[in-house]
Amino acid sequence: MPRGSLPAPDKHMRMILVGPPGAGKGTQAARLVKTYGIPHISTGDMLRAAVKAGTQLGRQADEFMKSGQLVPDAVVIGMVIERISQDDCQEGFMLDGFPRTRPQAEALATALDEAQLSLDSVVLIEVADELIEDRIVKRRSDPETGEIYHLDHRPPPPEVIDRVVQRKDDTAEACRARLSKYHSETAPIVPFYEAAGLLKRVDGVGAPDDVELRIKAALA
Numbered sequence: 702m703p704r705g706s707l708p709a710p711d712k713h714m715r716m717i718l719v720g721p722p723g724a725g726k727g728t729q730a731a732r733l734v735k736t737y738g739i740p741h742i743s744t745g746d747m748l749r750a751a752v753k754a755g756t757q758l759g760r761q762a763d764e765f766m767k768s769g770q771l772v773p774d775a776v777v778i779g780m781v782i783e784r785i786s787q788d789d790c791q792e793g794f795m796l797d798g799f800p801r802t803r804p805q806a807e808a809l810a811t812a813l814d815e816a817q818l819s820l821d822s823v824v825l826i827e828v829a830d831e832l833i834e835d836r837i838v839k840r841r842s843d844p845e846t847g848e849i850y851h852l853d854h855r856p857p858p859p860e861v862i863d864r865v866v867q868r869k870d871d872t873a874e875a876c877r878a879r880l881s882k883y884h885s886e887t888a889p890i891v892p893f894y895e896a897a898g899l900l901k902r903v904d905g906v907g908a909p910d911d912v913e914l915r916i917k918a919a920l921a
């Protein structure tokens with residue numbers, strides 16, 4: 702299929718994971734894609750890859766990300782629309798971290814409408830603000846496997862402990878900025894999806910296994 706055109710309207714499970722920073726979107730996406738067999742499209746991961754590769758997009762995004770600000774809509778929208786037009790998204794996709802502004806939600810809706818496609822579900826993982834900072838500052842990830850750890854709840858095993866890294870935006874200060882952006886920019890998309898009858902609220906507090914079961918029940 703040519704880049705820029707969306708897949709034919711044949712199959713399903715086009716879904717979005719929404720939630721505050723540290724809600725567990727990445728942790729749950731890694732589990733869910735194994736069940737649903739659809740690609741996990743994380744705009745945060747895509748942008749971090751661009752920063753690491755030193756591309757023009759990465760240089761543009763880096764300053765916004767480090768300080769916990771959002772990367773401009775025009776940059777992110779083009780990146781996602783291009784990504785979901787690729788062949789591996791024919792049978793669906795799981796968006797993680799997109800949309801996170803009202804213009805992004807509207808751009809996605811327009812692109813899907815034009816391709817005569819629709820979303821199946823939007824899962825909102827809910828975690829109270831006071832639990833977020835601990836999750837963020839104690840997160841570590843394995844650059845080789847992408848595995849996500851937490852220093853207390855899910856400590857990196859001895860064989861990977863020397864190579865785990867901390868994200869540049871996982872400081873207490875950037876976390877507060879991200880949370881503030883979540884409330885001002887991203888939370889307003891929740892009513893948009895609620896009005897469309899797509900929203901499923903899931904409690905994100907508890908063991909990751911339990912959260913996974915709640916999400917699967919909500920999607921069933």
Ligand code: AP5
Pocket residue numbers: 720721722723724725726727728729744745746748765766767769770771772773774777797798799800801805836837839840841849850851852854855870879905906907908909912
């Ligand atoms: P992004 O990478 O999307 O970050 P985020 O939304 O802030 O989410 P996180 O990755 O921090 O958290 P998560 O919900 O995935 O939690 P995780 O599973 O890792 O975006 C980063 C930046 O990129 C943005 O700030 C922005 O600058 C830019 N950006 C990205 N998309 C953009 C867009 N669409 N528009 C504009 N800018 C964009 O878990 C967190 C921790 O909690 C881990 O340590 C984990 O082990 C632990 N944990 C997970 N589940 C549980 C549980 N149930 N109990 C206890 N601990 C848990």
